[in-house]
Amino acid sequence: MIIDFREFETFPAKKVLVGGPEKISLDYQGVHSATQVEVDLSIQKSGEEFFCQGQVAARVAVECARCLKLFEADVNGTLDFIVCSIEYHEANAREAVDAEDYVHFADQAMRANIVEVVRQAVLLEIDMMPLCSDDCRGLCVRCGRNLNEGDCGCSGDEIDERWAALKDFMPPRQQTDNK
Ligand SMILES: [Zn+2]
Ligand SMILES: [Zn+2]
Structure with missing residues (x-):
């Protein structure tokens, strides 16, 4: 230019x-x-x-x-x-x-x-968080499917993988429940 x-x-x-x-x-x-x-x-x-x-x-x-x-x-x-x-x-x-x-x-x-x-x-x-549309549904965190193209069949209420890893570090449930 x-x-x-x-x-x-x-x-x-x-x-x-x-x-x-x-x-x-x-x-x-x-x-x-x-x-x-x-x-x-x-x-x-x-x-x-x-x-x-x-x-x-x-x-x-x-x-x-x-x-x-x-x-x-x-x-x-x-x-x-x-x-x-x-x-x-x-x-x-x-x-x-x-x-x-x-x-x-x-x-x-x-x-x-x-x-x-x-x-x-x-x-x-340029937007720091550009979105293809305001209601873009993003990718499934479990299988990676683009949810704008349809549902993937993964259950939405299963535990998030990021938290699943943390479970191993928590004390056994009985000890915290029966103080
Ligand atoms: Zn998008
Ligand atoms: Zn999925």
Whole structure:
């Protein structure tokens, strides 16, 4: 996702970038890929800095936290960053702006790759516990079957395996009952 800042003649300028999965990789737990990314920016110039604000809309493939099925979710994030040369930034660092909110020109030609700020904006908006649907029934804890696809036949009131292991550590029942 490269912007050539020489292409703008008047400000504020508008820039739209649309890309497929090759544009942004989302290597992150439970997030598998972005199938579509659209960035819509408004760019204002001040001195040697370009102030970029806008939105990113992405369609991402994520794993359901309950049933582990992959599904697609739409994510909308906001973008707010400054583009300038690394030399200018080092000489004029703004105390109030985090370093990660800066993007530096990759070369003398004023091209900048904004993929990292876009990636961060998308990841920020992805649900920590994504669910394929609000009433996802998840997986059976005994047999692992996806319960959205039907019941598995395991009895729901049997003791949970996590507690079954604890039984061995408990004192025999008679001793606690007949004090
Ligand atoms: Zn699910
Ligand atoms: Zn089951």
